[in-house]
Amino acid sequence: MLSIRPASAEDAGLLRTLIRELADFERELDSVSITETDLVRDGFGADPKFRALIAEWDKQAAGYAFFFHFYSTWQGRQLFLEDLFVRPQFRGRGIGRALLSYVANIARNENCRAMRWEVLDWNKPAIELYQSLGATFLDDWRLVLLPSEEVRRLAEKAA
């Protein structure tokens, strides 16, 4: 039996475990530096920077979704889905789709005009799921990241 519930501060340890499992699947575990303390402070304090959902199958943690508001200068309010993950042993039961529906319902209730996210180009099952939902792939855009050391260096040039 599937149930989906909003994550609370007590889930920060579980969330970090699931975040690391997804990063491992994405072959990026070395990129993860987030701590349980970061998650508690940034997600469950006075000014939350994100929200998360926990999916449980027969009371066992089966997956999660992690999202926050995003703003498009073309269309206004959107919802950004940072992570969507179902543990391998729980796949094939519609849990990913159920998490997406739950998030879409939040997006609609909060007047977000669209949802956005990112997918690795080799993750075929995920891409097929998103295509089946009518998603569009913006393949003429490149993602750019300025790491913290470069941000610091650039900030020092501010007038």
Add this chain to the structure above:
Amino acid sequence: MLSIRPASAEDAGLLRTLIRELADFERELDSVSITETDLVRDGFGADPKFRALIAEWDKQAAGYAFFFHFYSTWQGRQLFLEDLFVRPQFRGRGIGRALLSYVANIARNENCRAMRWEVLDWNKPAIELYQSLGATFLDDWRLVLLPSEEVRRLAEKAA
């Protein structure tokens, strides 16, 4: 003479004009549906969804930056730069770089570990500027957008 200042509600009309100029340069003017009312409500009310900077050259509007907080499950707080634009007649004076430095300074002061944005794959001058700052291009990721009608349809399947 260059000056950079935070945008206020009185700049919403100017912001919309600049947003449309950038979208036109990006060959996407038809995608822009945002109104001045949207920008006033979403940027300058009780719970701002974005912030913007206006760059002026000799008191004339020369460009803008548009940004908000973003949250990486790998690294925590980041700053997302939705738009950066310098009007053609003001290019070549370091205004884009000055806007980026100003935003980087905000990112650093607010403990954002990195900055992120997106660039069109044909926009060579922008890509070269970002490379010169030490930016990384995450070219194995694809951007996914679920438009509003598809969000609505997916939301209806929520339990």
